[in-house]
Amino acid sequence: MSARKWMQSLFPNGFLWRLSLLNIVVVASAIVLSGLAIYNTACFLVDAMGTLNRPQQRQFNAVLFNYLLIFSVITIVGGSLLHFYLTKKLIKPVRSLIVSAKQLKKGEYPEFIEVTTRGEIGELASHFNGLVKQLKANDEYRQKLISDLSHELRTPLTNLNGYLQLLEHGDIEGSRELYTSLHNESKRLTLMMEQVEQLKEWDYLASRDYAQYTEAEMSDLIRQCTDMFSWRRAQEDIPITVQAEARRLSIHVEGIQQVISNLLENAIYYYTGSEMIDVQGEVQASVYFVSVGGQSELIPEEEADNIFERFYRLDHSRNKTTGGSGLGLAIAKEIIDNHGGRIGVMSEGCYNTFWFELPLE
Structure with missing residues (x-):
């Protein structure tokens, strides 16, 4: 040597x-x-x-x-x-940091650094471990999102291309029903991409320490969202009752409007009974509790938490022509999480109540 x-x-x-x-x-x-x-x-x-x-x-x-x-x-x-x-x-953690940083530069995720010292070096190693964990989670989320999105887009795009090719070759004749179906499929794809953009926006806000929060009256907000569906509920003869307690909260107004609208949209879209859709807002202890309940198909208890995942749909709504994009509830959860609240669903037979709560302070 x-x-x-x-x-x-x-x-x-x-x-x-x-x-x-x-x-x-x-x-x-x-x-x-x-x-x-x-x-x-x-x-x-x-x-x-x-x-x-x-x-x-x-x-x-x-x-x-x-x-x-x-x-x-x-x-x-x-x-x-x-x-x-x-x-x-x-300085052993510092040497480990150098090796780990080189691995990150190559696109590899290193093992967590063992923190053997206290003070600034130990704190630096802990923060680096947190950085690696966050980067790994972000990469896994990105890969899952791309995989889910490609899976969701493949079927409707295949259908559109197939029908358009048949029309081009004259194998089938166009009809009003066919064009309407193709147009609806196109609108669903457009809506899905808009919702993906909304998810990306809320993911960005969730990684920041600030958001555009303003004081708003929750009772007025709930009634405004309900009034937006007045024409549709009149057309489909769906009764809706609203009871909202007055309380001013610091919220992202457009975000909470979207959450309430998403829950109402689901309640109306999957409405199967004759009872009223019940919309309530009330102060409970340290939170403001909002619920939208109505009759619809049974939600199995084991799937109650999964319905808030991205691109997830219940088995009975997986039909691409009748089911949604599987993003509406995921967006609602992202918004509520960003407010420091909680969201969930309670089922009693075929009566489902979607709810969320926002902290009062």
Whole structure:
């Protein structure tokens, strides 16, 4: 092994080598200066006392110098080795950070760094672990979103291309019903892309410490959202009752409007009974509780949490021509999470109540 490789194995980190060398110089200088000061002071005091003759004084000076030299060398070597060991242990997380950063640069996700020290270096390692965890989660989410989106787009695009190709070759004749079906499929794709954009926007807001929150009266907001469906509920003869308690909250107005509208849209779209759709808003303890309940198909208990996942649809609504995009409830959950609230569903037979709550402060 060459001398250079031997030194690299002994001091594998340039910073550790420089820090150790600097410490040796500082410690050695302090010890040498202190030793010389002690030597000269002791020699001067003994000589001033006049108890020793010249040969004895010279012998005393030589013995004292030898002892101070031995002690100085031992102290310098021992202190330097101890400093090197402690410093190497102290900056071990920094070396791990360098290796992990190189892996991140290559697109790989390193293992979490073991935090063995406290203070700034330990805090830096902890933050780096959090960064790796967040980057990995973001990448997994991106891959899942792309996979889900491509899966959702494949069937409608295949249908559109197939029908258009048949029309182009004259294998089928166009009809009002066919064009309406193709137009609806096109609108559904457009809506899906708009909802993906909304999800991206709320994901961005969720990663920031601020959002455009304003004071708003919840009772007025709930009634405004309900009034937007007045024409549709009149056309489909669906009764809706609203009871909303007055309370002003600091919220993202457009976001909460979208949540209420999404829940109402679901309640009307999947409405199957004759009872009223009940919309309520009330203050409960430290939250404002909003619920939209109505008769619809049974939601299995094991699927209650899954319906808020992106692109998820219940088995009975997976038909691409009748089911939604599977993004409406996911957007609602993203908005409520951004407000620090909760969202869920309660089912009693075929009566389903979707609810969310917002903190009062």
